[in-house]
Amino acid sequence: MLTVLNVWYASWKTGAHNLHTLLGQALSFCLLVLSSLSLLAEEPKLNLPELGSPNRATFSSQAEDTLSLAFLEMIYSQADLVTDPELNDYVRTIGQRLLRHVRTNRHYQFYLINDNNINAFAGPGGIIALHTGLILAAKTEDEIAAVMAHEIQHVQQEHISRMFDQGKKGMLTTLGSIVGALIVGSQNPQAGMGIMMGGMALNAQQQLAFSRDHEWEADRTGIDVLAAAGYNPNAMADFFDTLSNRYRNDSKIPEMLLTHPVSTKRLNDSRARARTLSYQARQQDNTLALAKLRIQNLTGKTESNDKLSSELACYQSHLKLLQTHKTQSLSPPCHALPKHLWSDIIQLQASKNINHSAWKSLIELHPNNSALLLHYADLLLEQQQASSVIDLLTPSAARFNESWEFWKRIAQAWNQRNDSAQEAYAMAKAYAGIGSLKLGQIQIDRAEKSLTNNHSLALKNDILLLKTWLETQQKARENL
Numbered sequence: 001m002l003t004v005l006n007v008w009y010a011s012w013k014t015g016a017h018n019l020h021t022l023l024g025q026a027l028s029f030c031l032l033v034l035s036s037l038s039l040l041a042e043e044p045k046l047n048l049p050e051l052g053s054p055n056r057a058t059f060s061s062q063a064e065d066t067l068s069l070a071f072l073e074m075i076y077s078q079a080d081l082v083t084d085p086e087l088n089d090y091v092r093t094i095g096q097r098l099l100r101h102v103r104t105n106r107h108y109q110f111y112l113i114n115d116n117n118i119n120a121f122a123g124p125g126g127i128i129a130l131h132t133g134l135i136l137a138a139k140t141e142d143e144i145a146a147v148m149a150h151e152i153q154h155v156q157q158e159h160i161s162r163m164f165d166q167g168k169k170g171m172l173t174t175l176g177s178i179v180g181a182l183i184v185g186s187q188n189p190q191a192g193m194g195i196m197m198g199g200m201a202l203n204a205q206q207q208l209a210f211s212r213d214h215e216w217e218a219d220r221t222g223i224d225v226l227a228a229a230g231y232n233p234n235a236m237a238d239f240f241d242t243l244s245n246r247y248r249n250d251s252k253i254p255e256m257l258l259t260h261p262v263s264t265k266r267l268n269d270s271r272a273r274a275r276t277l278s279y280q281a282r283q284q285d286n287t288l289a290l291a292k293l294r295i296q297n298l299t300g301k302t303e304s305n306d307k308l309s310s311e312l313a314c315y316q317s318h319l320k321l322l323q324t325h326k327t328q329s330l331s332p333p334c335h336a337l338p339k340h341l342w343s344d345i346i347q348l349q350a351s352k353n354i355n356h357s358a359w360k361s362l363i364e365l366h367p368n369n370s371a372l373l374l375h376y377a378d379l380l381l382e383q384q385q386a387s388s389v390i391d392l393l394t395p396s397a398a399r400f401n402e403s404w405e406f407w408k409r410i411a412q413a414w415n416q417r418n419d420s421a422q423e424a425y426a427m428a429k430a431y432a433g434i435g436s437l438k439l440g441q442i443q444i445d446r447a448e449k450s451l452t453n454n455h456s457l458a459l460k461n462d463i464l465l466l467k468t469w470l471e472t473q474q475k476a477r478e479n480l
Contacts, residue, residue, distance in 0.1 A: 061105075066476045068125025069435030075111065075129065076404075076434045082112040082132065083405065084298060085371035086342055090291050091130060092370070092402065094145050095152075101228035102156060109401045110148070114298065118243065122151040132295045137243070141288050142226075142235035149222035149229075150236060157221060159214040219266065223273050230282040233274035237267045290315060290342050297323060311338040318346045341366060345375055354379050370400055377409045386416035403433050421450035425463055432466060437474045444470060 075081065082088060088111075095110040108126035115131040122128050128151045130144070138144045219236060227233040289312055296302045297319045308316065314334040321333055332350060337343035341362070348358055359376045366372055373396055380389045390413045397406035407430035414423035424447035431440035444467045451460060 062476070064124050066473065068123065068127060069437070069473065070477055071123040071125070071435070072109070072127055073435035073437075075113075075123075075127070076436065079111075079129070080114040082114050082298070084112075084294055085374045085405070086345070087112055087132075087135075087291055087294055088402070089369055089371040090287060091135075091144075091148075093368075094141065095128060095148055098145060098149050098152060098225055098229050101225050102152060104156060106155065107401045108152070108155075111402070116299075120147050120151055122154040124155075126152075126155050128152065128155075132298075135288075135295055136292055138239065138288065139242070140232075140235065141284075142232040143239040144288070145229065145231045146222070146226055146236035146239055149226045149231075150218045152225065153218040153222040154214065157214070157217050159218070216266070216269075219270050220273060223270060224277065227274070227277040227279040230280050232281065233277045233279060234271060237270035237274065240270075241267055286312075286338055286340060287342075290338070290340060293319060310336050314338075315343060315346070318350065322346065322349060341369065342371075345372060349375060349379070354383060368399075370396075370402075370405075374405055374409065377413075381409065381412055381416070384416055386413040389413035390417075397429070404430050407433065421447050421452070421455055421459065421463075424450055425459065425466070428463075428466055428470070432470060432473075437470055437477065440470050441467075441474070 091112050092110045095108060099108055104126070106126035108128065111127070111129040112135070113129055113131050116133040116136075117131050118133045118137045120128070120130045120134055128148060130147070134147065135144060223233045223236055226236065232238075293302070293308075293312060293316050297316070302316060302320075314336045315338060317333040318337065332347070337347065344362060348355060348362075359372070359379075363369075363372050363376065373393060377389045377393055380386075380392070390410060393406050393410050393413075397403045397410065400406065407426050411423045411426035411430065414426055424443045428440045428443035428447060431437075431443060444463060447463050448467065451463070
């Protein structure tokens with residue numbers, strides 16, 4: 001996974017990640033091959049790297065933040081991100097539960113990518129992404145939490161900054177290989193791929209053992225966090241072991257096993273570590289089962305009702321109803337919904353009229369549930385109740401690290417109120433939050449030009465501050 005990050009960094013600096021051509025395909029192929037090389041590496045060493053990193057002297061927190069924003073922009077522009085509020089809230093709730101037991105100053109962000117491949121990865125600054133395929137493959141929430149704890153520890157133990165510094169010597173070779181592939185590949189695709197592969201192979205080989213130590217350390221420290229958060233510390237070894245056995249004789253190995261190679265020794269040591277830890281098991285609920293139904297509904301690959309309990313089948317029917325009919329005033333297909341917050345939400349969504357008191361009561365009971373806020377805001381926008389949306393979401397946008405969906409709706413609300421300056425400022429905030437600096441600058445310039453004497457001094461100051469921040473970040477990115 002960390003070798004992959006180095007290749008991504010080189011492609012971002014050259015702009016190669018924006019090319020939907022042979023080069024993009026060649027890069028993807030190279031990442032897969034480089035990751036699979038890890039399967040041939042030697043067993044992890046017993047002497048783990050020390051916690052923390054001395055490399056902050058060369059890889060500063062400011063540089064990591066700059067790289068993090070660039071990485072996030074790439075994810076939003078290239079990945080098929082899941083926008084389903086419940087699914088995102090589910091993943092982020094697990095992440096925040098784990099982070100309560102991690103000492104960190106980073107602003108972690110958790111994302112779900114619509115991809116059937118079983119995989120997860122960590123990026124600079126605390127960006128953690130899971131594939132929907134991993135959620136579907138997990139037997140318990142503990143297994144999902146185990147993978148997330150592992151990825152969090154890749155960030156916490158400074159593995160990305162270590163790998164960044166470790167890979168500096170090979171960066172010129174990698175950059176040269178990408179440029180060479182771009183030139184030669186336009187004439188001879190196979191030759192272009194060959195040049196890229198040849199140039200990257202040496203750098204990858206030099207970093208293999210280093211990456212294996214990182215995987216080892218992320219296991220060890222991740223298991224500690226897992227147990228502290230009330231999850232089964234055996235879940236990490238169980239999940240990887242299950243995947244390894246399931247695909248042992250399969251010609252197509254899941255990406256998870258390519259980027260996180262499994263060895264018998266690694267599994268045994270993980271289980272030995274887990275045995276030393278005690279944990280207070282969390283009460284199990286049916287959230288994972290409901291999450292799987294939502295993912296299946298997104299992809300159109302739903303299970304037949306006879307394979308589900310009556311409650312889950314009822315929830316699935318409600319999902320299909322809302323997907324087919326976006327408007328309200330439809331009779332519910334069934335009433336035996338599971339006892340769960342998501343059932344309360346879906347019933348309110350399908351009701352004939354907006355039950356404001358019911359929405360507000362649920363939000364008061366679950367103030368940190370972003371799905372509740374976003375769904376209620378959507379219904380308010382449909383009813384042209386822009387002021388209510390602004391009052392509801394503006395305070396919340398600052399509380400959530402993943403604020404893109406909040407600021408987008410706030411911008412829609414200001415648009416309904418015909419306030420171009422406020423709308424543009426909200427969109428600038430949205431783009432700034434995902435690292436799209438140039439688009440953010442376009443919107444902040446529009447906000448500045450749209451200001452009138454009727455706008456408050458506070459808004460004018462906010463626009464100026466955001467404009468300065470965007471310019472500063474753009475310069476930092478160019479100088480990285």
